Amino acid sequence: MANPPQALRGMRDFLPERMILRHHVIGVFRRVFERYGFAPLDTPAVEYADTLEGKYGEEADKLIYKFEDRGGRQVGLRYDLTVPLARVVALYPELPKPFKRYQIAPVWRAERPQKGRYREFWQCDVDTVGTSSMLADAEILAVLHDALVQLGFRNFVMRLNNRKLLKGLSAYAGVPEGEEASVLRSVDKLDKIGEVGVRTELLEKGFAATVVDRLFDLLAPGEGDDVLARLRVPLADNPDAQQGIAELEQVREYLGALGVPETAYRIDLAMVRGLDYYTGPIFETVVEEPRIGSITGGGRYDHLVGIFSGRDIPAVGSTLGLERIVDVMEALGLFPEEKTRTQVLVTLFDADTTPEALRLATELRGAGVRAEVYLGEKGGLKRQLAYANNQGIPWVALLGPDEIARGEVTLRDMRDGTQQAVPRAQVADRLKSAPSG
RNA sequence: GUGAGUGUCGCCUAGCGGCUAAGGCGCCAGACUGUGGAUCUGGAGAUCGGGGGUUCGAAUCCCCUCACUCACCCCA
Structure with a gap:
């Protein structure tokens, strides 16, 4: 029997029954985003390779789908929706600020497919460009919370951290200049491989035992303690850390008034985010039940627009991962049964x-x-x-x-x-x- | 990119060197010519992912290749 052609590895066909689920989720997101004043935006799937390269970090650069078009141009499929947004903001300076937009569209990553990971997948991004106010960061978190609740999610925790704080933490521990990323990458695995695992990995990477010890002095989670309050004294003479702490405190202050309950988020010093462009608060949401990784990820990126325009414009935003959310909702039985739209x-x-x-x-x-x-x-x-x-x-x-x-x-x-x-x-x-x- | 596992009718699965590759679901027809989902009866559908090899004999063993899955890296 002849084998019919398949979809490319890591790319999927969505039959009607599944599309109904996807549309349901997308519909909820659009309603929530617009309820907060975010405006729709779309950009081309293909960008100049130059636009994409060098924004995500060395490792991630290899995962960009790149090729040469008919005119000999080096192009690439967009890797996320944040870099195209930064490009748009740089290209249209007349856009009134703060510019609040959402974008729901596919992105591509040339990596090996795995559970909850595809080569073509949809991201649902909300971002606010043109303000440094933590009000914007808090609002993004409120939108994420609202959207997930609207979908029926109940048990999820948004993890918050801050790049500036992490930078200060590294300095405090005595991590050599330029080695921060490597350290943080190990720290990020804390909930996966435990303190012993992280310590071992750091020592294997060649970091001094004193550095590792000092790092864990501050990382150590006390029962019900206020992480930020605890850090303020040891990190008193580090301006980066102080700034990071202040930012998180402000975010925390606004969240309550925005209707986000304290149980819905947690400051987690061991949460790092891989992408290079984050500069301040960073966020991600993980669900416990189906272990599928994070379903949202984002943060503040105050220098990304500047890479394109030469003039920094502060920005903050987050992604909701459509396929992972659909996968999780399916596993949790959060969908109403609906095979057809026909009445x-x-x-x-x-x-x-x-x-x-x-x-x-x-x-x-x-x-x-x-x-x-x-x-x-x-x-x-x-x-x-x-x-x-x-x-x-x-x-x-x-x-x-x-x-x-x-x-x-x-x-x-x-x-x-x-x-x-x-x-x-x-x-x-x-x-x-x-x-x- | 690295490592491991799995590919048998449309879907799920049995068979693991030897009769015409077995079953369930689904599909088709009939019992029921204005009426589905239940039951019963019958039927169609597979050169066992592809290629090569070992053997008297291969779905079963070996090699290559492709695809899928899982883990690492990284991430939605």
Whole structure:
């Protein structure tokens, strides 16, 4: 048997049933984003390679899909939605600030697919550009919280940290200049491999035992302690750390008023983020149940726009990972069952009555009912009902000569098999008031 | 990019050197010619991912290749 062509590795087809789930999630996100005043934006999937390269860090650069186009230009598929946003902000200085935008679109990464990781996947980004106020950072977190709650998530924790604080922490521990990234990468694994694992890894990397000890002096989590308060004294003479602490304190202050409960976030010194461009607060959300990594990730990036325009414009934002969120929601059973969007199948009785059935479908659509006419070449009521049943279409409209003569339509409820003759003029209203709308 | 595991009808799975590769789901037809989802009966559908090799004989063993999955790296 001939093997039909497959989708590329790590890239997937989304059949209707799955698209309905995705649209549900995207719909919730759009509503929430717009409720906070974020405006829609879209950018090309392909960018000049120069635009993308050197923004994410050495490792990540290798994961950019790059190729040469017909004109010999070096181009790449966008790696995230943040860099294209920075490019847009640099290119259109007239955009009024603060500029608040959201973007829901696919991005590409040339890495090996794995659980919860694809080569083509959708990100849902919200960002505020043009303000250094921690109000913007707090608002981003409030939006994330709101969006996840709207979807039905209950047990999730947004982890907060701050790059400036991490920088101060490294300095305090005596990490040599230029080695911070390597240290932080190990620290990031704390919840995965534990303190012993991180210590071992750092020692193997060649860091002095005193450095590792000093690092853990401050990382050590005390029961219910206020992390920021605890750090203020030891890091008193480090301006970076003080700034980072102050930023987080301000964010924390605003979150309450924005309706984000204290249980929904946690300051976590061991949370680092890989991408190079973050400069201040950083955030991510992890869920425990299906271990799938983070479902959101973001932070402040005050110098990214400046790389493009020569003039820094502060910005902060976050991504919600669509595929991971859909995967998690599916595992948690957070989706309403919905195989089809069709509300009613209009059946065809025979060639003579077909025009009347088409007219009925047209009437229903005009009234806002999602109505489908059976299009199969082989007719037969049996086949048409089986089709409705398989598709999960909740209602079937039957109109043969009897109904037409009486000016009625027989409406069959596919769930319990009951049916009832309804005057033609009332069919749409009846369907619209039906429980499964 | 590195390592490990798995590829058998559309889907899930049995078979692990030897009769025409077995079963479930789904599909098709009928019992039921204005009526689905239950039940029963019958039917179609697989050169066992692809290529090469070992053997009298390969879905079963070996090599190569492709795909998928998982882990590392990194991340949504």
